[in-house]
Amino acid sequence: MSTMEAQFEELRVLSLVLPLFAIVVTLFRLAIRAWRRQLWWDDFWAMAAVLCLILFMTAMQLHFRDGSSYSLTTRIALYYMLSEFFYAVNWCSKISIFLTTIRLTVRGPYRTLLVRLACCFGVAWAILFAQVFWVCETQPGWKDTPQPQCNLGRNVAIAQVITDVATDVILIAAPLKLIWRVKVTRPQRIRITMVFGSTIIATIVSLYHAYAILRFGGFEEARAAVIQDGVSLIVADVSVIVAFFARISSVGESHGPVAVELVRVKPSSKSPDSFAVNVDTDTTISRDYSHPDGSDLDKMPSLGSSSPNGKVSALPEADGDGEPFGKV
Known part of the structure; x- marks a missing residue:
C-alpha cells in the first residue's frame, strides 16, 4: 500500500x-x-x-x-x-x-x-x-x-x-x-x-x-x-x-436533590425582597417576592423542604418549552 x-x-x-x-x-x-x-x-x-x-x-x-x-x-x-x-x-x-x-x-x-x-x-x-x-x-x-x-x-x-x-x-x-x-x-x-x-x-x-x-x-x-x-x-x-x-x-x-442557597437582598422602600435560585445547567430560576414590611419571610411560597441553615432542597423543573421560569 x-x-x-x-x-x-x-x-x-x-x-x-x-x-x-x-x-x-x-x-x-x-x-x-x-x-x-x-x-x-x-x-x-x-x-x-x-x-x-x-x-x-x-x-x-x-x-x-x-x-x-x-x-x-x-x-x-x-x-x-x-x-x-x-x-x-x-x-x-x-x-x-x-x-x-x-x-x-x-x-x-x-x-x-x-x-x-x-x-x-x-x-x-x-x-x-x-x-x-x-x-x-x-x-x-x-x-x-x-x-x-x-x-x-x-x-x-x-x-x-x-x-x-x-x-x-x-x-x-x-x-x-x-x-x-x-x-x-x-x-x-x-x-x-x-x-x-x-x-x-x-x-x-x-x-x-x-x-x-x-x-x-x-x-x-x-x-x-x-x-x-x-x-x-x-x-x-x-x-x-x-x-x-x-x-x-x-x-x-445526599439521597435527595442538591441543596441550593437562598439569597436574601436587603429590602428598601422602593424594591421588594429578591430571591435568586440556581438549579443546575439546565434552568436558572429568578423570582421576586414582595413584602410590604420587608420581614415576613413565612409568606414566601414553598419551593420545597428547607433546612435549619436556610437552604432549599427541592426545586421545580423548567416548563414544557424549555423557557426559564421567573422574570427580571
Whole structure:
C-alpha cells in the first residue's frame, strides 16, 4: 500500500469513528432532554448538526476513494459538500452552545443582547459559506484533477480564525454573568465554569484547522476538518450531559436533590425582597417576592423542604418549552 493510499485509509477510518462517537453522544443528550420533556431550540440545532455531520461523513467517504467511476461534476459536487457541510456542523454546534446559554438566562436586556449576538453567528456562517464559492470559482485547474480540491488559501484561513476566535470568546464569556449573579456553592461554580470553558478546546482545534489550510491543504486539511467537527459537536453536548450525571451523583450522595442557597437582598422602600435560585445547567430560576414590611419571610411560597441553615432542597423543573421560569 502506497503512502497516499495509507493516508486516505486513515482519513476514512477517522471520518467514521470520531463523527459516529459525536453522533452517539448527541443522541444521548437528546434522549435526556426528551425524557425530561425539556427539548428546546438548542436541541434542534444539535440535531441539525447531527444530520449535517452524516452528510459530511458520506461526502468524505466518497471523495477520498477512487473517483474514476464518478463524473467530473459529481467529484466537484462532493468537494463542495465537504466544504459546506463542514461549516454547517461547526456553526450548528456553536449556535446550539449559545442557545443553551440563552436558555439559562432570564428575560431582560442581557438575554436580548445574547439573542442579537446569536443572529451575528448566523451572519458569520453565511459569509464563510459564500467565501468558499467566490474563492474556488476564481481558481482555474483544480476541477480537472482526479480528486478535485480547491486551494482555499490565506484569506479563508484568516476569516476562519477571526470568526472562530471571536465567537468562541463570546461562548466562554456569556455564561460568566450567570455565575456572578447567582449564589452557588463552590463545586457548582467549578462545574459551570468547566462546562462552558470546554469551548476553549474547540477553539484550539479550529486554530489547528486554519493552520492546516495555510501550510498543508489536502489530506491534513481534511483530517483537521473532521477533528474540528467532531470536537465541536461533542462540546455542544457537554453542558447537558455533565448536568445529568452531576444530578445523578448528587442524588446518590445526599439521597435527595442538591441543596441550593437562598439569597436574601436587603429590602428598601422602593424594591421588594429578591430571591435568586440556581438549579443546575439546565434552568436558572429568578423570582421576586414582595413584602410590604420587608420581614415576613413565612409568606414566601414553598419551593420545597428547607433546612435549619436556610437552604432549599427541592426545586421545580423548567416548563414544557424549555423557557426559564421567573422574570427580571
